[in-house]
Amino acid sequence: MKKKVFLTRRLHKFALEELKKKYQIEVHSGKIPIPKAKLCSKIKDVEGLICFPYDKINREIIDLAKNLKVISTYSVGFDHIDWIYAKKKKIRIGYTPEVLTDATADLAFALLIDLLRRVSEGDRIIRKGKWREIYGAYDYVGVDLQDKTLGILGLGRIGSTLAKRAKAFGINVIYHNRDKISKSKEKSLGVKYVSFEKLISQSDIISIHVPHTPETEQMFNLRIFKKMKKLSFIINTSRGKVINEKDLVTALKKKIIAGAGIDVFESEPIGKNHPLVKLDNVILAPHIGSSTKETRAKMAEITVRNLNLGIKGKKPIYSVGY
Structure with missing residues (x-):
């Protein structure tokens, strides 16, 4: 049975297609950022999470994530994630720095x-x-x-x-x-x-x-x-x-x-x-530092690669805390 991965927002088509080959994925398509109640509900049984800068991944969310192995954030920043607590829970965290x-x-x-x-x-x-x-x-x-x-x-x-x-x-x-x-x-x-x-x-x-x-x-x-x-x-x-x-x-x-x-x-x-x-x-400017077609596509590629490695228990290409 395929492992479950949840995305708090849609990624590029090529990235979603790659994820679908390996995992059972669900993509949030409603209000952005994802409402806390929905994230709390969806995080409980997934092994991988792809999130974005406006998503607050705090202790409460992490404690609910009983099977979570990796958080792969589509961003260069990771201050929206309580990465120190996630590390204590042995959850890998990947991010996308150099391409921006x-x-x-x-x-x-x-x-x-x-x-x-x-x-x-x-x-x-x-x-x-x-x-x-x-x-x-x-x-x-x-x-x-x-x-x-x-x-x-x-x-x-x-x-x-x-x-x-x-x-x-x-x-x-x-x-x-x-x-x-x-x-x-x-x-x-x-x-x-x-x-x-x-x-x-x-x-x-x-x-x-x-x-x-x-x-x-x-x-x-x-x-x-x-x-x-x-x-x-x-x-x-x-x-x-x-x-x-x-x-x-x-x-x-x-x-x-x-x-x-x-x-x-x-x-x-x-x-x-x-x-x-x-x-x-x-x-x-509306937070568009990384907002070019080329850069955003590279970020999606790295986000998926970070997730793949983290689910296997390996260090992401760009890793926080390890």
Whole structure:
């Protein structure tokens, strides 16, 4: 008899077909994220779970999963899973990190260009029929990218890839990491290590590329925003909870900083009445760092491979906690 696998949302057709060959699968097709009551019901007798970033896989869910051998999440993040508790229960966890690198770095750089050149803002001006109002020499001006300083917080795969994009546009790059990278890598990327305080005070643009941990929880707050340059910008494509959104709104409203490009939020999805939506000096994206056809297909492929290995009691390609 085929082992049971439950998916909290539909995957690509090729991935579903591969899963059907090996397992008895069920795919949730209703409200997203899956209602807790339904997940509690379905998790009881499955050996494999494929979940997504908005699904909360906490202790209660894990305790109900008597036969569960693997949780394969379709995401680079895994803070929606109580992975420490899952590990105690000997449940394998797989995720999909490396394939998102280029797509997420590209999005961060797209937000950077958009912020400095005010592209989205211009789109809104035209759609509102207000083009004639910005004919003056000083009306609606952006700033050059060349010779600006980009501060990258977290020079991992995505941060390093972003640095390459930035250098090609004549942008100076500084970075702060828990661990300083090698001199040879610094030279090849053309980056300079600085303290966190210097990164905050010297950068014209700050791009965040750190995971959400107790140490990074709301590390960008009003105190930090006040240390940034008044004409600086902040970009976040990492995790929403790294920024205190209430303080960010205050900083943007009071022009403590010049603008922000945000792809991730404290609580998702946000609605049309969210305070950030009402501001012109912020660009909002609906958590689309990995959202390219090519990247999403690769993620599906890895999600299935992680599940296959985990059900066999083997370590997933990308494994959490083992």
